[in-house]
Amino acid sequence: MTNVRIFVTYKESVFDPQGETITEAIHSLGYHEVKQVHVGKFFDVEVEGNIEKVKETVAQISEQLLVNFNLETYRYEIMEEA
Amino acid sequence: MKIAVVVFPGSNCDIDLYEALHTVCHADVAYVSHTQKSLAGFDAVMLPGGFSYGDYLRSGAIARFSNIMPAIIEFAQAGKFVFGTCNGFQILTEAGLLPGALKRNNGLKFICKTVELEVSNNQTAFTTQYQAGEHISLPIAHADGSYYADKATLEKLERNGQVVFRYAGENPNGSLNNIAGITNEQGNVLGMMPHPERAVEALLGNEDGLRLFKSILENGKIKEEAAL
Numbered sequence: 001m002t003n004v005r006i007f008v009t010y011k012e013s014v015f016d017p018q019g020e021t022i023t024e025a026i027h028s029l030g031y032h033e034v035k036q037v038h039v040g041k042f043f044d045v046e047v048e049g050n051i052e053k054v055k056e057t058v059a060q061i062s063e064q065l066l067v068n069f070n071l072e073t074y075r076y077e078i079m080e081e082a
Numbered sequence: 083m084k085i086a087v088v089v090f091p092g093s094n095c096d097i098d099l100y101e102a103l104h105t106v107c108h109a110d111v112a113y114v115s116h117t118q119k120s121l122a123g124f125d126a127v128m129l130p131g132g133f134s135y136g137d138y139l140r141s142g143a144i145a146r147f148s149n150i151m152p153a154i155i156e157f158a159q160a161g162k163f164v165f166g167t168c169n170g171f172q173i174l175t176e177a178g179l180l181p182g183a184l185k186r187n188n189g190l191k192f193i194c195k196t197v198e199l200e201v202s203n204n205q206t207a208f209t210t211q212y213q214a215g216e217h218i219s220l221p222i223a224h225a226d227g228s229y230y231a232d233k234a235t236l237e238k239l240e241r242n243g244q245v246v247f248r249y250a251g252e253n254p255n256g257s258l259n260n261i262a263g264i265t266n267e268q269g270n271v272l273g274m275m276p277h278p279e280r281a282v283e284a285l286l287g288n289e290d291g292l293r294l295f296k297s298i299l300e301n302g303k304i305k306e307e308a309a310l
Contacts, residue, residue: 013232014185014230015188015256017186017187017188017189017256018186018190021190065139065143068140068143068176068183070175070181070182070183070230070231070232071183071185071230
């Protein structure tokens with residue numbers, strides 16, 4: 001079993017209103033050194049099979065379901081292999 | 083013509099849509115559950131507003147895996163009329179029947195109010211009863227209504243006259259090019275964030291949405307007669 005964390009975020013060209021609002025809130029706390037916040041989401045998935053097959057599955061579910069390529073992009077990290 | 087109103091788990095404008103067609107327009111209309119696999123016998127299909135599958139993952143993202151979706155896609159490809167309002171529009175983009183996507187409103191809030199729209203194209207099957215450039219008012223009620231598409235897609239939409247409705251007063255949600263509703267390239271699929279089905283009776287304060295349904299019914303009839 002492999003634990004994988006898939007990160008889905010807006011593409012750079014897409015306006016992220018949550019990130020913008022949170023950035024403003026951080027500035028109102030006085031942390032003006034924080035220049036930009038981007039909000040995304042992550043999915044922790046447990047996948048069976050060898051590591052090559054796991055990567056293939058992760059790419060497929062991301063592309064078919066988890067990511068809307070009009071707006072979003074993704075990357076993933078292999079958290080641990082058991 | 084016979085019209086299907088698809089009911090997904092979490093649809094909540096299905097009755098409004100049904101009644102606009104049945105009670106106000108006296109059209110032949112029936113509910114079709116998301117569990118069905120066929121649209122045999124129908125000439126048009128309408129996807130209602132609401133929160134199908136709780137808007138989980140992204141609005142409309144899960145509905146596209148419903149049993150009924152292959153039939154809707156086949157229907158659209160056959161050139162039959164497909165209409166989606168609000169969540170129905172989101173589902174149509176997620177299913178790839180319309181380009182682009184609907185994202186969180188720029189102001190992050192759920193907005194429920196009446197807005198001013200411009201009829202940017204009255205030469206579609208859905209808008210022939212409106213005047214070109216006419217300004218109408220329709221209610222909106224959404225949190226994820228900010229239309230986004232890449233530059234090339236926007237240019238294509240504009241060039242082909244696929245932008246059918248545009249926000250004419252303030253842009254409530256940050257939609258690019260003030261887009262409130264678009265068709266596919268063939269013009270037989272329309273998706274829009276405003277709710278015409280909530281504006282079909284003067285008694286309820288607004289009937290600007292009525293002509294959209296009348297346009298579909300009229301153009302459906304013309305199509306049927308041409309086929310005979």
